Amino acid sequence: MEETKEIEIMEAVYDKNDEVAAQTKDSFTQKGIFAINVMGAPGVGKTSSLVKIIGGLSGITSYVIEGDIEADFDTRLLQSMGVEAIQINTGGACHLDSPLIEKAAGELTLKPGVLFIENIGNLVCPAEFQIGEHVKMLISTVTEGSDKPYKYPLAFEKADIILLNKCDLIPYVDFDEEFFLKGVRAQNKTAPVIKVSAKSGEGYEEVIEWIKGKMKTL
Numbered sequence: 001m002e003e004t005k006e007i008e009i010m011e012a013v014y015d016k017n018d019e020v021a022a023q024t025k026d027s028f029t030q031k032g033i034f035a036i037n038v039m040g041a042p043g044v045g046k047t048s049s050l051v052k053i054i055g056g057l058s059g060i061t062s063y064v065i066e067g068d069i070e071a072d073f074d075t076r077l078l079q080s081m082g083v084e085a086i087q088i089n090t091g092g093a094c095h096l097d098s099p100l101i102e103k104a105a106g107e108l109t110l111k112p113g114v115l116f117i118e119n120i121g122n123l124v125c126p127a128e129f130q131i132g133e134h135v136k137m138l139i140s141t142v143t144e145g146s147d148k149p150y151k152y153p154l155a156f157e158k159a160d161i162i163l164l165n166k167c168d169l170i171p172y173v174d175f176d177e178e179f180f181l182k183g184v185r186a187q188n189k190t191a192p193v194i195k196v197s198a199k200s201g202e203g204y205e206e207v208i209e210w211i212k213g214k215m216k217t218l
């Protein structure tokens with residue numbers, strides 16, 4: 001009996017979250033804002049990738065909502081580049097949800113452009129929650145190991161684009177690219193997988209072109 005009750009509560013939580021996410025997404029679309037949910041484990045280079053992508057999106061206004069359990073280093077880094085960025089600290093929660101994004105977005109003076117939402121560093125929970133995004137960008141790395149799509153399938157299944165970061169470190173780690181790609185394609189037949197290095201800047205032109213192409217569909 002107790003088990004049945006727990007499932008009902010979780011369904012209600014997901015339903016409420018999805019309802020607010022749909023409204024938030026509509027509001028972004030009406031404002032000409034293309035929203036990207038940036039997901040990945042801690043330290044994969046979510047912020048480092050945003051720095052490269054935003055730097056390359058010349059002529060397009062970028063906004064960032066930064067999600068972290070504690071601290072605001074990433075927000076301050078982006079603000080120092082002149083980006084309008086705000087911080088959400090969840091104080092323990094392992095993912096962002098749509099009411100948090102609805103509230104944070106209300107604090108930004110949103111004009112047409114791109115809104116990047118850096119989710120909490122976590123390869124599990126963020127994939128389960130829509131937050132008003134148009135697309136999900138998953139960042140994985142060669143340093144995490146090539147088995148991640150097999151062990152954390154939902155994040156790879158839900159992604160609209162997958163960045164394989166830290167490719168500058170390939171000579172120093174045992175990364176099996178073929179095995180990784182096979183695992184990705186078992187979950188997701190369509191998302192482009194783009195090899196990047198936030199250190200060298202390699203690969204981000206393709207990511208930026210993909211974002212620009214998707215923005216046209218708004």
Ligand SMILES: Nc1nc2c(ncn2[C@@H]2O[C@H](COP(=O)(O)OP(=O)(O)OP(=O)(O)O)[C@@H](O)[C@H]2O)c(=O)[nH]1
Pocket residue numbers: 040041042043044045046047048049074120121165166167168169196197198199200
């Ligand atoms: N060698 C190398 N280091 C990288 C690359 N991308 C990021 N790093 C380093 O990895 C560390 C984590 O990068 P962040 O961009 O802070 O990662 P994150 O995913 O935003 O981390 P959290 O917000 O804490 O989850 C930093 O020391 C970066 O300099 C890369 O392509 N190559």
Ligand SMILES: [Mg+2]
Pocket residue numbers: 046047048074118
């Ligand atoms: Mg970060």
